[in-house]
Amino acid sequence: MLGRGDAVVNTGGENVYPAEVEAALAEHPGVADCVVFGLPDERWGQAVAAAVELRLGATVTVEELQAHVGARLAGYKKPRHISIGTIERGATGKVRLPALRERADAERGPATR
Structure with missing residues (x-):
């Protein structure tokens, strides 16, 4: 969890x-x-x-995962986009976040940006 403070998502305040x-x-x-x-x-x-890596x-759908989170957390915390696939990590095991962001942004398309 260290070093993740700047990863806080500010959505609608x-x-x-x-x-x-x-x-x-x-x-x-x-x-x-x-x-x-x-x-x-x-x-x-x-x-x-x-x-998400399954x-x-x-076999899990995006809608199922969103409902799962929605049943546990407030609605604004539920992911609006979920990319299902391999989670890329470097040699040290650190997540390659820029690559994941890029993949998710490409999947959701320009209409939702």
Whole structure:
């Protein structure tokens, strides 16, 4: 958790702490790993987004993951975008956040920026 203070997502004036959303996502039995971060959003300033890596053989939809988080946390903390795929890490195990942000931003398209 060290060094993640600057990762706080400010969406519509509310602070969302990535670790809290990650903990809610990690409770889902199909989730092997997850990272939560902010993406630029025209309306809210930032939107909560997540990259999720599923357990081998798991089939989970984005809607299911959003509902899972929504049942545990306030609605504004629920990720507006979830990218399902491999979570890229460097040799030291550190998440390659810029690559995840870029992938998520490309997936959501220009209409939601």
